[in-house]
Amino acid sequence: MTSADMVLFRKSRGLFWGALVAVVIGLPVVIVSILVVPSALGMYSAATQAEVGTATKVIVDGVGFLTIFGAIVAILLGATAGSVDHQRGVIRDLVLAGRPRWRIVLGRLLAASAWLIIAVAVCIALLVVLAITMAPVDGDMDWGEIGRTVAALGPWLLTALVFGSGIAMLIGTRGPAIGIYLAFVFILDQILVVIPKIGPVWEHMSYFLAQGQTIEWISGTGGTGFAHSNTVALLVLIAWGVIPFTLGVIRLSNRDL
Amino acid sequence: MAELAIQLDGLTKRFGSRTAVDGVTLNVPHGSVYGLVGPNGAGKTTLMRTMLGFTHASSGTSTVLGKSMPHNRASIYPRIGVIIEEPRFYPFLTGMENLQQIIAARPESISDDQVAKALAAVDMTARADDRVKTYSLGMRQRLGIARALLHDPEVLILDEPSNGLDPPGIRDMRLLLRSLADGGRTVFVSSHLLAEIELMCDHVAVLKDGKIIADGAVEELMRPSTDDGAAPVGLRVTVGVHDPALAKVKLDAIDGVTDVAMGLEPYTVLVTLAPGSGDEQIAGINAHLVGAGVGVHRLEPAAASLEQRFMEIIDGGGVG
Numbered sequence: 159m160t161s162a163d164m165v166l167f168r169k170s171r172g173l174f175w176g177a178l179v180a181v182v183i184g185l186p187v188v189i190v191s192i193l194v195v196p197s198a199l200g201m202y203s204a205a206t207q208a209e210v211g212t213a214t215k216v217i218v219d220g221v222g223f224l225t226i227f228g229a230i231v232a233i234l235l236g237a238t239a240g241s242v243d244h245q246r247g248v249i250r251d252l253v254l255a256g257r258p259r260w261r262i263v264l265g266r267l268l269a270a271s272a273w274l275i276i277a278v279a280v281c282i283a284l285l286v287v288l289a290i291t292m293a294p295v296d297g298d299m300d301w302g303e304i305g306r307t308v309a310a311l312g313p314w315l316l317t318a319l320v321f322g323s324g325i326a327m328l329i330g331t332r333g334p335a336i337g338i339y340l341a342f343v344f345i346l347d348q349i350l351v352v353i354p355k356i357g358p359v360w361e362h363m364s365y366f367l368a369q370g371q372t373i374e375w376i377s378g379t380g381g382t383g384f385a386h387s388n389t390v391a392l393l394v395l396i397a398w399g400v401i402p403f404t405l406g407v408i409r410l411s412n413r414d415l
Numbered sequence: 416m417a418e419l420a421i422q423l424d425g426l427t428k429r430f431g432s433r434t435a436v437d438g439v440t441l442n443v444p445h446g447s448v449y450g451l452v453g454p455n456g457a458g459k460t461t462l463m464r465t466m467l468g469f470t471h472a473s474s475g476t477s478t479v480l481g482k483s484m485p486h487n488r489a490s491i492y493p494r495i496g497v498i499i500e501e502p503r504f505y506p507f508l509t510g511m512e513n514l515q516q517i518i519a520a521r522p523e524s525i526s527d528d529q530v531a532k533a534l535a536a537v538d539m540t541a542r543a544d545d546r547v548k549t550y551s552l553g554m555r556q557r558l559g560i561a562r563a564l565l566h567d568p569e570v571l572i573l574d575e576p577s578n579g580l581d582p583p584g585i586r587d588m589r590l591l592l593r594s595l596a597d598g599g600r601t602v603f604v605s606s607h608l609l610a611e612i613e614l615m616c617d618h619v620a621v622l623k624d625g626k627i628i629a630d631g632a633v634e635e636l637m638r639p640s641t642d643d644g645a646a647p648v649g650l651r652v653t654v655g656v657h658d659p660a661l662a663k664v665k666l667d668a669i670d671g672v673t674d675v676a677m678g679l680e681p682y683t684v685l686v687t688l689a690p691g692s693g694d695e696q697i698a699g700i701n702a703h704l705v706g707a708g709v710g711v712h713r714l715e716p717a718a719a720s721l722e723q724r725f726m727e728i729i730d731g732g733g734v735g
Contacts, residue, residue, distance in 0.1 A: 161519075162512075162515050162516050162518075162519035162520075163519075165508070165512060165515070165516075166505065166508070166516065169505075169507050169508050169512065170507060242505075246503055246504070246505050246506075247503030248503050248504065248505060248513075248516070250469065250499070250503075251497075251502075251503070251517055251562065252516070252517065253492065254492045254493075254495070254497055255492070255493065255520035255521045256489070256492055256493040256520065256521055256522045257520035257521075258489070262520065414464075414470040415464070415469035415470070
């Protein structure tokens with residue numbers, strides 16, 4: 159990765175920065191509001207309030223929201239990394255400069271990862287500050303639980319990032335890659351699991367089940383119904399990133415300039 | 416150093432049943448400016464893309480700087496400068512930032528001086544820090560040339576480099592490319608601007624329907640040919656008269672005159688004589704017009720331009 163890779167993302171506009179700002183600033187505010195305002199308005203019973211109202215609980219639930227919204231940003235970043243040079247028509251000039259296509263995409267992907275980590279770190283920092291300031295119920299902070307929850311986000315978001323870049327390389331453009339990811343993870347994958355005959359086979363390779371198992375393994379919560387061990391779940395999740403990325407690189411490398 | 420900068424041997428590119436480039440054989444000497452001309456759809460861009468290995472050739476070979484393409488493209492690409500079709504950039508970056516993207520991808524370092532020199536060569540220094548989305552087509556073209564020149568390439572391959580340039584820009588481009596060739600660089604350029612090709616190039620090839628139908632030194636190509644397969648072309652004479660319309664009517668009736676057209680200048684007609692004609696026929700024109708009461712104030716041979724020869728070659732099917 160070079161500073162040029164980082165600049166390419168920093169100078170981008172529109173959807174990219176809109177999504178990043180929404181996650182970094184908008185999401186913590188919205189999450190804390192959702193979790194704190196009902197308590198402040200007395201909408202919860204005392205027992206519920208005690209259960210959901212501590213700062214630790216607000217942070218952990220807030221990080222949970224990031225599995226959806228953070229993944230969308232990860233897909234957007236990954237798809238941008240996989241398609242920006244091709245879509246802008248500059249990939250030919252980069253190849254002429256002497257850089258192999260897989261290295262061009264890898265550089266962009268590392269820069270996208272850096273931006274994703276920065277965005278998630280800022281989001282979580284803001285979430286922590288807001289939760290500690292506004293949590294309606296006092297309680298000791300459980301930093302271990304918070305750390306495990308944040309760590310569980312890592313494989314999930316990075317897989318989404320790499321998956322997104324692979325799809326974008328395969329189809330050569332960013333927009334549809336985001337739609338394909340959302341449709342696959344939240345609709346197709348879950349339908350395939352419940353279809354008779356296909357489901358019993360698919361559940362061994364389900365992206366959604368594998369990521370659920372991985373998150374719950376790392377965060378220390380229960381199982382999800384994935385058919386294999388935690389290690390296999392992690393490998394399946396990695397495969398869902400690596401396979402589309404590899405196919406994308408092959409497609410990109412064989413595409414006419 | 417290989418004797419030829421670019422050597423194509425039977426290069427062919429087919430798209431399904433359509434043959435876009437058909438058995439092209441070309442030799443581009445080192446240090447020359449080699450022009451490629453042809454009507455729209457002749458296959459000029461496809462020829463350049465195939466030659467460079469941007470797309471796989473259906474058959475034939477392409478050798479650039481002594482190495483076969485596309486097998487050696489990783490070692491050849493950093494030694495050449497290329498613009499194929501309209502140069503593309505990241506519109507949200509400045510011109511300088513776009514160049515830095517390329518510099519970061521290059522194996523060797525490019526000094527600030529080299530960047531400044533490339534920008535100055537295309538008169539883009541003042542606008543280098545503006546975003547590319549604010550550039551005109553001509554400015555993007557200039558920046559594309561600067562990008563191709565960054566690393567002082569041995570060979571420049573340029574597809575319509577004058578696109579979008581204003582007349583001073585076209586002249587500057589011609590002088591720049593000529594000076595690069597004079598400094599030992601090789602320039603392979605396609606263009607629709609035949610007058611520019613005529614002024615700039617040492618050699619020229621005419622492409623039609625994917626085939627080379629004429630090629631050679633510019634002076635040779637502009638000389639009317641009597642070879643088999645060539646369009647036979649006779650002498651052209653510009654005749655200055657007081658009444659061009661009447662002169663045309665009178666000249667059309669003379670044996671040995673194959674064509675009479677209104678001249679580009681006022682009060683002139685352009686007369687084309689049958690192949691083999693000479694001074695005697697020219698004197699006959701004068702006598703005939705004067706005898707018919709048409710005042711003649713000027714009579715001189717008209718030099719054939721590359722554009723005229725191009726049209727003759729394209730219409731006639733080629734030069735052997």
